[in-house]
Amino acid sequence: MKIENNPRIESYDDMFKRVKDNDEGAFIPFIxxxxxxxxxxxxxxxxxxxxGADALEIGFPFSDPVADGPTVQSADIRALNSGMNTNxxxxxxxxxxxxxxxxxxxxxxxxxxYKMGVNEFYRKASVxxxxxxxxxxxxxxxxDPAVEAARDNGINQIFLAAQTTSNQRLEKxxxxxxxxxxxxxxxxxxxxxxxxxxxxVELVERMRSHTQLPICVGFGISKPEHVxxxxxxxxDGAIVGSALINxxxxxxxxxxxxxxxxxxxxxxxxxxxxxxxxx
Amino acid sequence: MIADGxxxxxxxxxxPELLIPALEELEGAFIKYKDDKDFNAELDYYxxxxxxxxxxxxxxxxxxxxxxxxxxxxxEDMLHTGAHKINNTLGQxxxxxxxxxxxxxxxxxxxxxxxxxxxxGALLKMPxxxxxxxxxxxxxxxxxxxxxxxxxxxxxxxxxxxxxxxxINEALRDWISNVEYTHYLIGSTMGPHPYPTMVKHxxxxxxxxxxxxxxxxxxxxxxxxxxxxxxxxxxxxxFSEFIExxxxxxxxxxxxxxxxxxxKTGATLSVGTEGVLHGSLSFVLQNKYGQINEAHSIxxxxxxxxxxxxxxxxxxxxxxxxxxxxxxEALHGFKLLSKYEGIIPxxxxxxxxAYLEKYVQLRENKGKTIVVNLxxxxxxxxxxxxxxxxEEV
Numbered sequence: 012m013k014i015e016n017n018p019r020i021e022s023y024d025d026m027f028k029r030v031k032d033n034d035e036g037a038f039i040p041f042i043x044x045x046x047x048x049x050x051x052x053x054x055x056x057x058x059x060x061x062x063g064a065d066a067l068e069i070g071f072p073f074s075d076p077v078a079d080g081p082t083v084q085s086a087d088i089r090a091l092n093s094g095m096n097t098n099x100x101x102x103x104x105x106x107x108x109x110x111x112x113x114x115x116x117x118x119x120x121x122x123x124x125y126k127m128g129v130n131e132f133y134r135k136a137s138v139x140x141x142x143x144x145x146x147x148x149x150x151x152x153x154x155d156p157a158v159e160a161a162r163d164n165g166i167n168q169i170f171l172a173a174q175t176t177s178n179q180r181l182e183k184x185x186x187x188x189x190x191x192x193x194x195x196x197x198x199x200x201x202x203x204x205x206x207x208x209x210x211x212v213e214l215v216e217r218m219r220s221h222t223q224l225p226i227c228v229g230f231g232i233s234k235p236e237h238v239x240x241x242x243x244x245x246x247d248g249a250i251v252g253s254a255l256i257n258x259x260x261x262x263x264x265x266x267x268x269x270x271x272x273x274x275x276x277x278x279x280x281x282x283x284x285x286x287x288x289x290x
Numbered sequence: 291m292i293a294d295g296x297x298x299x300x301x302x303x304x305x306p307e308l309l310i311p312a313l314e315e316l317e318g319a320f321i322k323y324k325d326d327k328d329f330n331a332e333l334d335y336y337x338x339x340x341x342x343x344x345x346x347x348x349x350x351x352x353x354x355x356x357x358x359x360x361x362x363x364x365x366e367d368m369l370h371t372g373a374h375k376i377n378n379t380l381g382q383x384x385x386x387x388x389x390x391x392x393x394x395x396x397x398x399x400x401x402x403x404x405x406x407x408x409x410x411g412a413l414l415k416m417p418x419x420x421x422x423x424x425x426x427x428x429x430x431x432x433x434x435x436x437x438x439x440x441x442x443x444x445x446x447x448x449x450x451x452x453x454x455x456x457x458i459n460e461a462l463r464d465w466i467s468n469v470e471y472t473h474y475l476i477g478s479t480m481g482p483h484p485y486p487t488m489v490k491h492x493x494x495x496x497x498x499x500x501x502x503x504x505x506x507x508x509x510x511x512x513x514x515x516x517x518x519x520x521x522x523x524x525x526x527x528x529f530s531e532f533i534e535x536x537x538x539x540x541x542x543x544x545x546x547x548x549x550x551x552x553x554k555t556g557a558t559l560s561v562g563t564e565g566v567l568h569g570s571l572s573f574v575l576q577n578k579y580g581q582i583n584e585a586h587s588i589x590x591x592x593x594x595x596x597x598x599x600x601x602x603x604x605x606x607x608x609x610x611x612x613x614x615x616x617x618x619e620a621l622h623g624f625k626l627l628s629k630y631e632g633i634i635p636x637x638x639x640x641x642x643x644a645y646l647e648k649y650v651q652l653r654e655n656k657g658k659t660i661v662v663n664l665x666x667x668x669x670x671x672x673x674x675x676x677x678x679x680x681e682e683v
């Protein structure tokens with residue numbers, strides 16, 4: 012059954028409306044499926060859900076992740092070494108669907124989609140309960156097959172937009188994008204940073220002037236201050252990846268505990284103008 | 291982007307959105323300057339006075355007599371820094387300068403492209419940083435030293451397999467982060483559009499010279515052109531002028547490694563499958579889920595799990611043929627040319643020589659006129675070859 016008609020799965024639209032009604036932004040944690048192994052990463056996802064995740068971003072590991080910094084690269088390697096692959100990734104999503112209805116987005120590199128066959132990948136994603144797919148290295152120029160497969164399988168195709176994206180390109184991206192627009196807050200790869208360089212307010216306002224789509228900010232969002240900053244700037248959600256992976260790997264004997272703590276604090280930071288600390 | 295950068299279905303622009311403005315800017319500058327009189331006058335000057343062009347099309351008489359055919363060697367090995375790489379680094383380096391970029395970055399495997407970039411950085415007074423897998427840094431200390439002498443900074447890459455493909459990943463990450471003032475000088479006819487087209491443009495001087503020279507000597511095209519293929523820049527450079535001349539057979543020779551079915555090979559077009567790596571759709575070495583495999587070849591320049599997209603197109607359309615020569619055969623080719631012609635080829639180019647010998651063993655190929663693109667010289671490979679031969683130097 013297609014996601015959009017499936018009463019057991021919350022759509023992105025409903026989720027963003029729900030958090031907005033609470034006067035919050037969405038907290039969207041990211042994890043690489045199978046990092047450090049299948050069962051542990053499933054436990055981590057449970058912890059994220061317990062601690063206020065409004066939606067999930069799940070990465071399928073890739074051998075050559077050019078848009079990712081060292082933290083996600085290492086996570087990818089751990090996951091691949093633990094035997095993760097595309098089919099097991101979909102199994103991972105199915106297992107998550109046993110205990111949550113919130114939106115699940117996939118973050119992948121295009122070769123994983125291409126190798127499986129674009130339509131087959133989207134079909135499997137849909138069956139396993141995925142809401143949206145973002146391919147990090149798939150700009151609109153190359154996206155027609157993916158967008159078509161997404162439409163056929165009731166999946167939202169999500170795109171990246173950055174500070175350097177011209178208004179003209181932005182229009183093209185928005186035409187193809189659904190679910191939400193993933194706005195990159197820094198000029199660089201994923202990874203924890205002490206400061207967000209770009210003026211987030213300006214960036215979000217410019218994006219907002221072009222689209223009604225929900226806007227989520229990611230890349231470099233590693234502190235609760237960053238989360239508050241992007242939500243205050245008018246974004247609908249904040250995506251946190253490397254900081255949570257670091258929290259997990261800091262304590263691989265008990266990876267859950269720090270992740271729980273960090274998620275709590277990050278979620279709290281999505282309440283407008285609330286500041287707290289996550290060390 | 292103005293063009294889609296496709297060769298048939300191959301090529302394209304598979305990169306994160308953050309890089310698109312840089313690629314658009316680069317495409318615009320390339321289109322603007324590639325036919326610009328001043329730009330070309332300056333590039334010609336450096337190619338002639340700094341790099342040593344034109345290179346000769348040398349009639350290899352001894353080898354021709356031995357093998358029973360007419361063999362010409364296009365002597366790219368005579369160029370400054372020892373290989374064809376300098377054609378492209380001068381072109382792109384100058385383009386970066388015209389674009390007002392302040393910094394060059396490059397990836398390198400064995401170090402040849404790194405050196406060719408480093409000297410251009412010194413020549414054009416542009417700070418240069420070269421990403422090199424930490425495995426390769428260990429194996430190629432001499433080349434690291436050469437780059438550093440030209441004031442380039444060599445950055446060891448510890449991620450992934452710590453070889454060429456990982457140094458490309460790292461250079462792309464650097465470029466994503468510093469795109470405003472940095473030019474990423476890609477060393478082969480690969481990567482996202484406009485790189486495959488641009489690198490071909492700067493390397494096509496090999497083909498243009500070859501055509502002019504063979505016309506002067508023989509007043510007709512050769513029967514066949516043989517060139518080694520890693521990413522494929524020397525091959526596309528010499529092929530480019532002859533692709534339209536359908537009576538000229540084009541052969542690309544890949545690094546077979548331990549054998550194409552051994553799992554330790556660099557023969558991407560021979561045993562790879564279609565996939566997206568480093569910005570373009572081409573053939574890649576990968577597993578059934580699309581994870582990229584490590585490549586293997588005795589020659590670092592052929593040790594890459596991808597290949598330029600135009601080669602994929604030339605293969606599937608049948609315009610060019612691609613074969614593999616394994617490590618052992620390449621060593622034989624290395625010794626053959628050294629012994630009969632007094633020319634020590636790079637191990638990459640030795641693959642083309644080794645295939646030449648196989649090619650003329652077929653009776654129908656006897657007496658043919660053959661051009662081999664001798665893409666580089668073997669100085670860099672002395673220690674490795676000595677070790678393989680069990681000699682101490």
